[in-house]
Amino acid sequence: MQTSxxxxxxxxxxxxxxxxxxxxxxxxxxxxxxxxxxxxxxxGAGTVVKVGSSDAAQALKGKTxxxxxxxxxxxxxxxxxxxxxxxxxxxxAAEGASWFVNPLTALGMVETMKREGHKALVHxxxxxxxxxxxxxxxxxxxxxxxxxxxxxxxxKLLKGIGAKYVVDSSAASFKDDLTQALVDTxxxxxxxxxxxxxxxAQILSAMEVAINKSAKEYSRYGSSVHKQVYIYGGLNTGPTxxxxxxxxxxxxxxxxxxxxxQKIGREGQGKLRERVVNNLKTTFASHYTKTISLTEALQxxxxxxxxxRATGEKFLINPSKG
Amino acid sequence: MQTSxxxxxxxxxxxxxxxxxxxxxxxxxxxxxxxxxxxxxxxGAGTVVKVGSSDAAQALKGKTxxxxxxxxxxxxxxxxxxxxxxxxxxxxAAEGASWFVNPLTALGMVETMKREGHKALVHxxxxxxxxxxxxxxxxxxxxxxxxxxxxxxxxKLLKGIGAKYVVDSSAASFKDDLTQALVDTxxxxxxxxxxxxxxxAQILSAMEVAINKSAKEYSRYGSSVHKQVYIYGGLNTGPTxxxxxxxxxxxxxxxxxxxxxQKIGREGQGKLRERVVNNLKTTFASHYTKTISLTEALQxxxxxxxxxRATGEKFLINPSKG
Numbered sequence: 021m022q023t024s025x026x027x028x029x030x031x032x033x034x035x036x037x038x039x040x041x042x043x044x045x046x047x048x049x050x051x052x053x054x055x056x057x058x059x060x061x062x063x064g065a066g067t068v069v070k071v072g073s074s075d076a077a078q079a080l081k082g083k084t085x086x087x088x089x090x091x092x093x094x095x096x097x098x099x100x101x102x103x104x105x106x107x108x109x110x111x112x113a114a115e116g117a118s119w120f121v122n123p124l125t126a127l128g129m130v131e132t133m134k135r136e137g138h139k140a141l142v143h144x145x146x147x148x149x150x151x152x153x154x155x156x157x158x159x160x161x162x163x164x165x166x167x168x169x170x171x172x173x174x175x176k177l178l179k180g181i182g183a184k185y186v187v188d189s190s191a192a193s194f195k196d197d198l199t200q201a202l203v204d205t206x207x208x209x210x211x212x213x214x215x216x217x218x219x220x221a222q223i224l225s226a227m228e229v230a231i232n233k234s235a236k237e238y239s240r241y242g243s244s245v246h247k248q249v250y251i252y253g254g255l256n257t258g259p260t261x262x263x264x265x266x267x268x269x270x271x272x273x274x275x276x277x278x279x280x281x282q283k284i285g286r287e288g289q290g291k292l293r294e295r296v297v298n299n300l301k302t303t304f305a306s307h308y309t310k311t312i313s314l315t316e317a318l319q320x321x322x323x324x325x326x327x328x329r330a331t332g333e334k335f336l337i338n339p340s341k342g
Numbered sequence: 343m344q345t346s347x348x349x350x351x352x353x354x355x356x357x358x359x360x361x362x363x364x365x366x367x368x369x370x371x372x373x374x375x376x377x378x379x380x381x382x383x384x385x386g387a388g389t390v391v392k393v394g395s396s397d398a399a400q401a402l403k404g405k406t407x408x409x410x411x412x413x414x415x416x417x418x419x420x421x422x423x424x425x426x427x428x429x430x431x432x433x434x435a436a437e438g439a440s441w442f443v444n445p446l447t448a449l450g451m452v453e454t455m456k457r458e459g460h461k462a463l464v465h466x467x468x469x470x471x472x473x474x475x476x477x478x479x480x481x482x483x484x485x486x487x488x489x490x491x492x493x494x495x496x497x498k499l500l501k502g503i504g505a506k507y508v509v510d511s512s513a514a515s516f517k518d519d520l521t522q523a524l525v526d527t528x529x530x531x532x533x534x535x536x537x538x539x540x541x542x543a544q545i546l547s548a549m550e551v552a553i554n555k556s557a558k559e560y561s562r563y564g565s566s567v568h569k570q571v572y573i574y575g576g577l578n579t580g581p582t583x584x585x586x587x588x589x590x591x592x593x594x595x596x597x598x599x600x601x602x603x604q605k606i607g608r609e610g611q612g613k614l615r616e617r618v619v620n621n622l623k624t625t626f627a628s629h630y631t632k633t634i635s636l637t638e639a640l641q642x643x644x645x646x647x648x649x650x651r652a653t654g655e656k657f658l659i660n661p662s663k664g
């Protein structure tokens with residue numbers, strides 16, 4: 021996303037238009053999107069005001085439901101019943117609005133870890149809303165989680181919510197701290213929100229050192245234990261720099277929620293969805309910096325604020341707000 | 343491997359000792375190997391001079407066989423019958439010596455491509471002995487292969503043996519040439535011998551552009567087609583630089599022959615081994631710069647020559663040579 025400095029605003033109120041220039045280098049990747057209107061908003065929640073005749077639809081009448089299916093930045097949305105998840109009594113639409121992407125991503129990481137045969141995991145930019153959820157899930161499920169943060173303040177925040185392994189990449193002892201946490205937990209998979217820079221390689225190297233500490237036999241190709249980093253975000257949009265000092269049994273790749281959900285199927289998804297909506301006030305609670313209207317979302321200073329994607333800053337859009 | 347400049351030779355003849363210093367940064371990865379003797383030589387061939395009483399062993403008596411199992415840099419080797427592969431009449435030990443690593447790696451790439459659902463593949467440093475084998479296999483099997491080479495001479499060499507898609511990374515039109523070859527073949531997996539630098543990312547980006555040329559729908563996360571680069575060598579030992587301009591459906595990882603062979607099992611291996619020994623004079627022929635003795639292998643100028651790992655330079659060790 022571009023910063024608002026490069027953007028221009030014209031018109032006012034509901035007619036405001038924000039425009040910006042796409043960098044030439046990005047154009048080849050956008051060929052299929054040029055001149056298309058792109059409705060936005062992955063997830064939301066609200067009250068069902070009208071229903072179809074099917075039993076599934078009738079059962080939702082008047083209920084507060086969480087929703088998924090895109091184009092959510094709107095006051096009214098027509099959806100299939102199966103894309104709505106009724107919320108338990110006493111849960112508000114605001115509490116249920118961020119029910120899908122972050123909670124299912126956090127659960128998806130733990131599920132991916134299990135399915136690919138790892139016994140513990142690493143998470144970076146770990147003080148994020150998502151990272152805090154992941155800590156709560158791992159505590160509940162008794163899973164080893166190594167949190168990598170970028171400041172002492174973030175480390176303190178996570179320790180405050182009960183995180184056991186927190187390592188600070190700004191500390192001089194980072195490499196040793198990380199290796200020790202990997203020895204203690206046995207983590208061989210990491211989920212990385214940062215993407216750019218040397219962190220992914222540092223994690224793989226530390227994993228390799230941790231594994232070799234208990235290795236009985238030397239192999240010139242490194243340990244045979246597969247070490248994996250999944251990049252699911254791009255807080256650092258610069259190149260990922262991999263100094264390959266971690267043997268040959270390794271992988272780095274993109275991780276995205278939708279293909280993961282396709283892989284586990286409707287039944288697998290159902291279980292995760294149930295777990296989320298039943299714990300929206302605790303494990304899966306989101307905290308917002310501000311609630312803004314659709315019009316406010318296009319005001320340049322507000323746009324600049326949420327485009328920073330800063331840890332601890334999260335905006336809730338209320339399409340019904342004037 | 344260190345260059346011989348940093349190495350010292352002492353003694354002479356069969357008693358020669360070559361020593362060198364391991365960089366401090368590499369020491370943590372070598373912890374399990376320190377003070378250990380490491381027998382070398384992955385593969386070889388020779389005449390069976392003595393056999394055990396089993397039928398399988400008896401059947402090999404007097405035969406010329408190819409062998410695998412390590413510690414091959416020796417005049418006599420005791421092996422299980424199953425680690426020997428009898429050569430067809432008229433095939434010499436020299437012809438059968440490099441039967442395993444390169445041929446099975448080339449076949450393993452094609453097999454991996456098929457098993458992971460890709461329909462064509464990319465190979466880098468493609469003018470190598472291995473790369474030439476891969477071209478012959480792909481021509482025989484009717485599989486699309488994009489060869490990436492680093493000079494016009496190498497391109498000419500490959501075209502001379504019938505390669506259809508050859509792109510030269512030293513050409514100004516490299517990016518466009520590569521994209522066009524990917525459009526033509528539909529290749530979405532690459533095997534990279536180079537490892538360091540920007541090439542892996544260039545391949546993934548070109549794959550993404552090629553896929554998006556035929557995309558019907560825009561996704562902000564890029565195409566949903568999985569693009570994979572397997573790094574199986576390190577001709578460039580510098581960091582792999584991934585500018586992530588290829589969506590989220592991608593992976594980069596190490597690829598090694600042994601884990602692949604474990605995955606396909608003894609029966610799968612048997613088929614590939616049969617194919618190799620029956621075509622050692624054609625598809626799987628190796629060409630050597632020089633045949634050297636074990637003593638010559640430790641002479642510093644010779645060591646410097648093979649440590650270069652240059653395309654087109656390959657040494658055959660004959661342990662029976664005085």
